[in-house]
Amino acid sequence: MTKIQFRRRVIVAILPCVAVAGAVVRHYATPGTTLRDIATLLMVLWVPIIGNVIAWLIGKLPRRAPKEAQPAGFDALPVFTPHLAVDLTFRRPTVPSQDVPLGPGEYRGALVLDNEGFSVRWRVPHGASIARGTPVALDIEFLSPAVAQPKFAQGTAFRVLVDDAFVADGLALQSRADHT
Known part of the structure; x- marks a missing residue:
């Protein structure tokens, strides 16, 4: 595993944890406060990760090689x-x-x-x-x-x-x- 792959895996693990922590803080924060708004923002951080995970899973699906029709020469x-x-x-x-x-x-x-x-x-x-x-x-x-x-x-x-x-x-x- 390369250094970049390792870092990506760490980020994929950390951002959902940050989102869960943001949900907990938001639950206990008073409505209308800056703390609640920041917690809401932390909850949204996981959204790009889900898109990347879905794209990675789609990339792992087996695919048939496209048949290229060669024009008759x-x-x-x-x-x-x-x-x-x-x-x-x-x-x-x-x-x-x-x-x-x-x-x-x-x-x-x-x-x-x-x-x-x-x-x-x-x-x-x-x-x-x-x-x-x-x-x-x-x-x-x-x-x-x-x-x-x-x-x-x-x-x-x-x-x-x-x-x-x-x-x-x-x-x-x-x-x-x-x-x-």
């Missing part, structure tokens, strides 16, 4: 299904040593339109790379195509957010509605 989707053809221009980084082309593979981010973001993924084909600063046409897949596709009509401008940085600017070219 791209890992749950079996294959890449393009929903929108876009024209992307990846921004050049401020640090010259980071100005390297995007290599082949799958990339994930969010298309940001005003104050809304839509989770997407796109692929750079094997053997290809995307140079920063030059526009490139790509197919992207939305995580929730039914919600996102109506927002991206042909010619809609957007930004691409990856982690906490905007990495590209884009323009919606053509909906792939036949794949939804």
